[in-house]
Amino acid sequence: MTPELGQLALILAMLLALAQSVLPLVGAWRGNRALMAVARPAAAGQAVFVAMAFGILAWAFLRFDFSVQYVADNSNLALPWYYRIAAVWGAHEGSLLLWILILNVWTVALAAFSQKLPEVFASRVIAVMGLIAVGFLAFIIFTSNPFGRLLPMPGDGADLNPVLQDPGMTFHPPMLYMGYVGFSVAFAFSIAALLGGELEQAWVRWARPWTNVAWAFLTCGIVAGSWWAYAELGWGGWWFWDPVENASFMPWLVGVALIHAQAVTEKRGSLRAWTILLSIFAFSLSLLGTFLVRSGVLTSVHAFASDPRRGVFILAFLTIVVGGSLLLYALRAPKVLGGKPFKVVSRETALLISNLMFAVAAAMVLLGTLFPLIGDALNLGRISVGPPYFGFLFPLLMLPVVLLLPFGPFLRWGKGDAPVLKQLLLRAGIAAAACAIVAAFFVDGQPKAIAGVAALVWLTVGVLLYALKRWREMPRGRRYPAEMAGMLLAHLGVGVFVAGVLLSESLSVTRDVRMAPGETQHIGNYDFRFDGVHHTTGPNWTADQGVVTVTRNGSETTVMHPQKRTYPRGQVQTESAVDAGVTRDLYVALGEPMDANDIEGAWALRLYYKPFIRWIWAGGLLMMLGGLVCATDKRFRIKRSAKAEAGAEAADGLQIQETRA
Amino acid sequence: MRLLLQMLFVALLTFAGVAHAQAIEPMPFKDHAQELRFQHLTHQLRCPMCQNETLADSNAPIARDLRNQIFRMMQQGKSDEEIKQYLVARYSRFVLYDPPLTPGTWLLWFGPLLILLGGAGVVLVAIRKRSRIGSTATEAPTDNGDDW
Amino acid sequence: MSRLLPFIGFMLLVGLFGFGIWWNTQHDPNAIPSPLLDKPAPTFNLPQLYEPTRMVSKADLLGKPYLLNVFASWCIECGVEHPVLTAEGPTLGVQLVGYNYKDAPDDAKGWLAKHGNPYDLLIADEPGHTAIDFGVYGAPESFLIDAKGVIRYKHIGPLTPDVVAKELKPAIAAMLKEAP
Numbered sequence: 001m002t003p004e005l006g007q008l009a010l011i012l013a014m015l016l017a018l019a020q021s022v023l024p025l026v027g028a029w030r031g032n033r034a035l036m037a038v039a040r041p042a043a044a045g046q047a048v049f050v051a052m053a054f055g056i057l058a059w060a061f062l063r064f065d066f067s068v069q070y071v072a073d074n075s076n077l078a079l080p081w082y083y084r085i086a087a088v089w090g091a092h093e094g095s096l097l098l099w100i101l102i103l104n105v106w107t108v109a110l111a112a113f114s115q116k117l118p119e120v121f122a123s124r125v126i127a128v129m130g131l132i133a134v135g136f137l138a139f140i141i142f143t144s145n146p147f148g149r150l151l152p153m154p155g156d157g158a159d160l161n162p163v164l165q166d167p168g169m170t171f172h173p174p175m176l177y178m179g180y181v182g183f184s185v186a187f188a189f190s191i192a193a194l195l196g197g198e199l200e201q202a203w204v205r206w207a208r209p210w211t212n213v214a215w216a217f218l219t220c221g222i223v224a225g226s227w228w229a230y231a232e233l234g235w236g237g238w239w240f241w242d243p244v245e246n247a248s249f250m251p252w253l254v255g256v257a258l259i260h261a262q263a264v265t266e267k268r269g270s271l272r273a274w275t276i277l278l279s280i281f282a283f284s285l286s287l288l289g290t291f292l293v294r295s296g297v298l299t300s301v302h303a304f305a306s307d308p309r310r311g312v313f314i315l316a317f318l319t320i321v322v323g324g325s326l327l328l329y330a331l332r333a334p335k336v337l338g339g340k341p342f343k344v345v346s347r348e349t350a351l352l353i354s355n356l357m358f359a360v361a362a363a364m365v366l367l368g369t370l371f372p373l374i375g376d377a378l379n380l381g382r383i384s385v386g387p388p389y390f391g392f393l394f395p396l397l398m399l400p401v402v403l404l405l406p407f408g409p410f411l412r413w414g415k416g417d418a419p420v421l422k423q424l425l426l427r428a429g430i431a432a433a434a435c436a437i438v439a440a441f442f443v444d445g446q447p448k449a450i451a452g453v454a455a456l457v458w459l460t461v462g463v464l465l466y467a468l469k470r471w472r473e474m475p476r477g478r479r480y481p482a483e484m485a486g487m488l489l490a491h492l493g494v495g496v497f498v499a500g501v502l503l504s505e506s507l508s509v510t511r512d513v514r515m516a517p518g519e520t521q522h523i524g525n526y527d528f529r530f531d532g533v534h535h536t537t538g539p540n541w542t543a544d545q546g547v548v549t550v551t552r553n554g555s556e557t558t559v560m561h562p563q564k565r566t567y568p569r570g571q572v573q574t575e576s577a578v579d580a581g582v583t584r585d586l587y588v589a590l591g592e593p594m595d596a597n598d599i600e601g602a603w604a605l606r607l608y609y610k611p612f613i614r615w616i617w618a619g620g621l622l623m624m625l626g627g628l629v630c631a632t633d634k635r636f637r638i639k640r641s642a643k644a645e646a647g648a649e650a651a652d653g654l655q656i657q658e659t660r661a
Numbered sequence: 662m663r664l665l666l667q668m669l670f671v672a673l674l675t676f677a678g679v680a681h682a683q684a685i686e687p688m689p690f691k692d693h694a695q696e697l698r699f700q701h702l703t704h705q706l707r708c709p710m711c712q713n714e715t716l717a718d719s720n721a722p723i724a725r726d727l728r729n730q731i732f733r734m735m736q737q738g739k740s741d742e743e744i745k746q747y748l749v750a751r752y753s754r755f756v757l758y759d760p761p762l763t764p765g766t767w768l769l770w771f772g773p774l775l776i777l778l779g780g781a782g783v784v785l786v787a788i789r790k791r792s793r794i795g796s797t798a799t800e801a802p803t804d805n806g807d808d809w
Numbered sequence: 810m811s812r813l814l815p816f817i818g819f820m821l822l823v824g825l826f827g828f829g830i831w832w833n834t835q836h837d838p839n840a841i842p843s844p845l846l847d848k849p850a851p852t853f854n855l856p857q858l859y860e861p862t863r864m865v866s867k868a869d870l871l872g873k874p875y876l877l878n879v880f881a882s883w884c885i886e887c888g889v890e891h892p893v894l895t896a897e898g899p900t901l902g903v904q905l906v907g908y909n910y911k912d913a914p915d916d917a918k919g920w921l922a923k924h925g926n927p928y929d930l931l932i933a934d935e936p937g938h939t940a941i942d943f944g945v946y947g948a949p950e951s952f953l954i955d956a957k958g959v960i961r962y963k964h965i966g967p968l969t970p971d972v973v974a975k976e977l978k979p980a981i982a983a984m985l986k987e988a989p
Contacts, residue, residue, distance in 0.1 A: 235684070235718045242713055270791070277815060284819070297829035299838055300713050311830040319823050326816035333812055341794040349788055356780045364773040370822075371760075371769050373829045380765040382841055384707045386715075386758030393773055484809060510700060514687040591685030606685045709841055709946035722911065723946040726937050751944040753844040 003068050003147040006056035013049035013100075014137035016042050021130030024123035028195070036123035040111045043126055046133060047104040054101045057146055058088050067153035070094060070146045076157040078540035078568050079165075086170040087160045092294060092310075093146035095173060099290070100136045102177045103129065106185055110210070116638040117206060124192035125185075132184055135317045143310050162541075162565065162573040168228025176221030176248060180286040182214020183251060186258065187283035190276045191325055194332045204266045204275060206638060209631035211262060211279075212486070215255040216627030222248050223620035231578055236510065236587055236608045238616060241390040243298040246369045247289030253362040254282040257355040259627070264351050268413055269339025271348075274355070276333055284322040285362070291318055297373060340414060345421075347411040354401050354408075361397045365390065402455055402498060405491060406462020409484075410469075424465060432458035443507060452502025459495030463488050482633035490626025497619025503612040514594060516602035524609030526586060527551045533590070533599050541565040543575070544599050548588050550579065562590040562605075585610040684720055688732050695735065702741055703728060706748065707756045715758065840965040843944050850877075850952070850960050851942035858909050858917060858931035865932050867958055874984060875904035876977075877952040878928070878968075879940065881912040882920035884948040890967035895927040897973050901981060903953070909933040910940055910948050953977065955984050 020042035027035025057070070061084040066072040074087040074094070089098040107129045114122040140146070189207040225248070230238040239245065258278040265275040291314045292298050296306020342348040368385045375383040410417075410424050432454045439453035467488055470479045480488075509523050517532035531547040543563040550557045560577035567573065579586040591604030690696040703717035708724045716724050716731075727748070734744050748756050760766045845851075854866040878894065880887040898905045907928035909917045914933060921931075934940050943952065953962035962980040964972060 233718075237718070273812075280815075291826070295826070295830060296833050296838065297826060306833070308830050308834050311826075311833075315823065315826050315830065318826075319820075322819055323816065323823070326819055330812040330816055335812075337790060337794070341791045342788075343792045344788055348791070352784050352788065356777075356784050360773060360777045360780055363776050367769065367772050370825065371766075373825060374768070375765070376832055377825060377828050378765075382753060382755040383760050383766065383769075384755055384758050385760055385769065386705075386707065386713075388705055388759030389769070397773070397777075481809065511696070512685055512687045589685060591687075604685050604687050710839070712839075722937075726941060730938070730941055750844060751941060752946070753841055753944075755841045 003056060003060055003065070003149070006053045006060075006147045007141070007145060009049040009053040009056065010137060010141055013046045013053065014134060014141060016046040016049065017130045017133040017137055019130075020046060021127045021134055024127040024130075025195075028120045028124045028127070031120075033119065036119055039123040039126040039130075043104075043107045043111045043130065046130070047108045050097075050101055050104045050137075054088070054097055057094060057097060058085055061085065061087055064157075066155075066157050067149055067151060068146075069148045069150040072150050072154055072157040074158065074160050076159050076540075076568060079157075079160055080539045082170065083160055083165050086164070089173050090160050090164050090169075093140070093144045096136065096140050096144055097146055098173060099177055099181065100133060100140065102174070102181045103133055103136065103184065105178075106181055106214075107133070110185060110188075114206075121192050121196055121203065124195055125188045128188035128191045129184060132188075132321065135321065139310075139313055139317065143307075143313050159567055159569045159571070162567045162571050163232060166228060166232045168224055168232060172221060172224040172228055174221075175217055175224050179214055179216075179218025179221050179255075180248075180251065180289065182210065182217055183255065183279075183283040183286050185210040185214060186262075186279040187325070190279035191328065194276065194325075194328050197332065198272070198334060201269070204262050204272075205636060207279075208259070208262050208266060209633075209636040211255070212259055212627045212631040215252070215259055216624045216631070218248070218252050218255060219620055219624040219627065222252060223617050223624070226620075227617050230613075231576070235589075236508075236606075236610065238613070241365075241368075241387050243300045243369050244289075244293050246365050246390075247285075247292050250362045250365050250369075251282050251285040251289065253358045253365070254278060254285055257358040257362075258282050259630075260351050261355055264348055265339070268342070268348065270337070270342070271352075272338055273329075273333040273335075277329060278355075278359075280322070280325045280329060281362075284318075284325075285366075287314075287318050287321060291315060292369075298369065299372075342413070343415040345411070345416040345418065347408060347413050347416070350404055350408050350411050354404060357397050357401050361394060364393050364397065368393075402459065402494070405459055405494065406465075408491075409462075409466040409487070424462065427465060428458050428461040431461045446506045448502045448506035452499045452506070455502070456495045456499035459498070460492060463492050463495070481635070483630050483635065486626040486628070486630025486633075488626070489629060490623045493619045493622025493624075493626060495619070496615050496622055500612050500615025500617075500619055504610050504616065507611045508613075509609045511607050512591070512604065513607060514602055514604055517600070521607055523607050524584065524586075524611070525552055526557065526609065528586075528588065528607050530603070530605065533593070533603060535599075536563070538565070541567050541573075544590065544593075546577075546588070546590050546603065546605070548577065548605070550586055558586070560586070560588050562588045564590050580614060582614060583612060585613045684718055684724065684728075686725065686728065691736075698741070699732065699735060702731065702744065705758050706731075706745070707758050709752050709756060716756075837966060841944075841946075843960070843963040845944055845960050846963060848960060850954050850958050851939070853939045853942070855932040855934055855939060858907070858914060858933040861914070861933070865930065870904075870906070870954075871958050872956055873904060874953070874955045874981075875906045875929075876901060877906050877908050877943075877954055879908045879910045879943075879945055879948050879950040879952075881910045881948045882916040883912065884910075886967045887949045888924065890949050890969075891924045891927075893968050893970060893973065895925050897968075897970065898927045901973075901978070902985070903981060904929045907931040908940075909935075910945065911935060911937040951977075953980055953984065 020039055023035045023042070024039040027033065027038070057068075059065075060068045060071050061075055062081060064071070064075070064077060070091065070093055071087075074090045075084050079087065087094070089095045107126065110129065111126055114125065117125075186207050189203055189210070193203045225245070226238045229240070230236065258275070258281075261271055261275045261278050264271050291311070293300075294306065295311030295314060296308070297311065368389050371385045372383055375381060406424060406428050407421055410420050435457040436450050436454040440450050443449035467480075470484070511521065511523055513521050515521065515530035517530055520527050520529045522528075527550065529549045529551070531549055533544050533546045536543050536545045543565040545561050545563045548560040548562065550560060558579045560579055562577040563575040565573045565575055574589055576587055576589040585608070587608035587610060589606040589608075591606060593599050594602040594604065688696075688699070690699065700717060704715050706716040706727075708714045708716050708719035708721055708727075710723055711719045711721050714721075714724075716727055731744055734747065739747075745757065754761070760769060762770055850867060852867045854864050857863050857865055876898075880890070894905070905928045907926075907930070909931065912933070912935065914935070917933065937945075947965075949967050951964045951968055952960050955961050961984050962977065964976065968977065
């Protein structure tokens with residue numbers, strides 16, 4: 001299977017993507033059914049060729065084809081097969097191939113599940129997806145070809161960066177890309193709505209499940225990345241506000257605002273223009289992330305190797321897609337206030353306020369991430385913006401959201417019911433305050449920890465009270481529609497997440513210690529006994545492996561094996577030992593031997609006690625689950641009548657010409 | 662060629678076999694409070710040569726040297742401010758992850774507040790407009806009849 | 810009109826990014842501008858590499874300008890820079906002072922024996938403390954220090970013929986013009 005076939009497949013895919021984008025758009029504009037009908041087959045064809053290209057690259061890795069430059073740069077003979085597959089997306093060119101593959105996954109799903117949508121609308125949506133595909137395929141073909149040859153072929157390759165040789169690595173990029181790329185669906189729906197003058201009022205309802213699922217995947221991807229950094233990088237941190245992390249967080253924040261705005265627009269018909277704008281922002285930030293990571297414009301440990309030519313290409317692409325859509329928005333977005341009105345105290349207002357906070361938070365992250373660049377532009381010198389900035393402003397902005405959250409479900413559309421709200425405030429507030437006071441004794445008065453407990457109780461009691469209300473008031477079978485169940489799960493997840501962050505940040509203990517075999521250190525409630533270090537080997541590494549026995553009140557809790565691995569090319573990688581637990585993690589990282597010639601003697605070790613840190617990711621997973629559950633609501637399944645509905649409206653406004661060959 | 666050299670530079674720094682220092686370094690702190698102070702301080706400072714890492718986390722030789730220097734200065738009784746100024750005088754403000762509030766960083770520190778105020782204004786206007794339209798019809802339930 | 814705001818805001822962002830890409834082609838993104846430019850060099854007192862009992866201090870070097878070149882045997886880029894230094898060093902018109910950074914003396918001497926020694930004077934900073942005062946964070950780095958002991962120019966990374974011609978020599982010329 002020559003790699004050149006992969007290149008050919010990509011070119012064919014791009015041609016099909018061109019057909020997929022241009023022809024149906026023309027068809028929708030002119031009412032030409034034959035042209036519109038090109039959309040789905042073209043999308044299918046493109047998907048086949050992209051899958052082929054991806055398969056060829058994966059095959060090249062599996063067969064150790066070092067004549068392909070990309071394979072030689074990112075793998076070697078000792079790399080296990082599962083990491084060779086992960087290596088397909090381990091560097092710039094391959095990760096773009098993954099991006100376009102996932103775009104095709106979404107497009108094919110869209111093509112399959114949109115059969116019941118009005119033809120004009122559906123063909124526009126698929127066409128927009130095709131336009132995006134054209135851009136990425138062109139980018140790959142012209143600047144980032146993964147199939148380039150390396151001749152003469154080397155006997156062995158370089159290596160996949162050892163940091164990436166971890167299960168989290170196989171998981172994190174695909175999940176993240178599913179999210180990033182998934183926002184293109186909401187984007188495509190919005191563009192189609194703008195192009196069509198929003199004849200189909202129900203388009204937001206059709207867009208909602210796609211958006212929820214994309215957001216859920218993005219949540220999963222971010223959680224996976226955070227967990228991976230914690231387990232793999234050895235410093236016990238789970239989030240660093242690194243530019244590349246921020247690049248994934250901004251679309252997530254806008255995505256939260258979007259899924260809530262879509263709910264308002266779908267049910268009440270209001271905020272239509274804002275929902276469209278948010279869809280454009282969410283996907284634009286996804287594209288922006290792609291740009292930031294590959295253009296070299298920002299410094300990050302995460303960033304792919306940069307090349308100004310690539311930077312210019314992506315920037316041009318970004319300008320066309322985002323600039324074009326924002327211009328379209330300026331020209332065609334609904335100008336008249338639509339939908340049902342609402343009072344100051346209402347669910348709409350609450351959602352508007354939360355939208356505001358999330359949008360400002362995303363803007364703040366963007367500002368902080370780009371400020372070093374602004375500093376260079378305005379000649380302010382090299383300024384660094386890091387966790388002290390983001391970690392200060394973000395919680396500040398999220399505080400109103402956490403306070404308002406329990407009120408959301410209790411508020412009614414249009415006009416809220418004051419006594420109900422007061423009751424909620426009293427019950428949840430007292431519960432939170434009471435637990436906070438009790439917690440204060442356990443955590444020695446640490447304010448962050450107390451705040452974490454208070455937030456957890458406030459949010460959880462709010463969710464439970466609403467669940468109870470529904471149980472009492474509604475007949476069986478109608479108590480928890482999927483959409484609501486998803487909401488409750490996700491909001492619960494917020495509480496768990498906030499508790500995890502505040503508790504682990506305030507109660508963690510970290511110690512760098514020098515230990516000889518047999519010595520014990522006491523951290524948290526645990527005793528860590530160092531039992532020496534010995535040599536060991538793995539599939540493609542050798543390591544110094546330490547043994548640390550952990551006991552609590554005398555009984556053994558666990559034995560931990562931190563390692564310092566050496567890979568074929570000489571890279572040294574610290575593999576920390578983590579003992580996971582629901583209420584705490586124990587974490588040990590190996591440093592250096594005190595005497596470099598005697599690994600059996602004393603070593604420097606870093607010991608961590610991290611209470612409740614798993615709650616951070618558990619909370620994230622609950623949010624993800626909430627998003628997925630919400631998308632399964634049967635209200636979102638398109639009835640046969642949708643086409644008829646839209647058909648009836650269309651007949652009034654638009655003449656569809658039937659041209660049969 | 663420049664790109665290749667840059668990559669070599671970075672590769673050298675990340676995987677320097679000879680001068681491979683570790684960020685794990687037991688230091689003889691006076692007490693736990695001093696250790697916490699050290700951890701907190703080194704987490705706020707940026708390694709001058711790494712690709713966006715704190716002094717606390719970096720394996721680079723310069724990070725190790727600077728950590729030792731900071732430790733020495735703490736032992737000498739210098740305050741956090743003095744230590745930061747010492748580093749800024751030698752490595753520029755680049756090493757501060759917490760950008761100080763100067764006219765140059767007003768946009769950074771006050772920008773989000775301005776955006777918030779602007780956005781809040783827009784939201785307020787929107788809510789006002791909406792609450793004036795119509796009155797009693799707002800109680801109408803949504804299509805599944807139970808206000809959800 | 811307010812509907813155009815997002816578009817306008819975005820185009821400003823595009824401008825910023827375009828600038829960023831261009832800026833990267835002009836500057837090394839890893840280089841930090843030195844806060845010590847046009848400020849007095851830090852005082853130092855370091856042993857000579859070949860005669861460790863003899864110390865060299867900043868005061869000893871006042872009166873004549875010099876190029877302080879930070880290098881080490883473990884530094885790959887220094888090997889790339891060395892031929893340039895050997896070739897262009899004599900043409901610069903200033904003393905060449907080698908600053909051996911965090912290196913075992915034997916390693917350094919062996920390296921110089923192998924690659925050649927273009928330096929007029931060699932000092933050694935094995936612990937690396939003084940280097941911190943200079944704001945050194947890696948090797949190679951080069952400082953142009955004038956007769957009064959003020960740092961006039963700093964270059965991070967290896968000296969290439971391009972850098973020598975376009976930056977170093979003009980800096981030396983400007984410096985020499987001022988001196989009485």
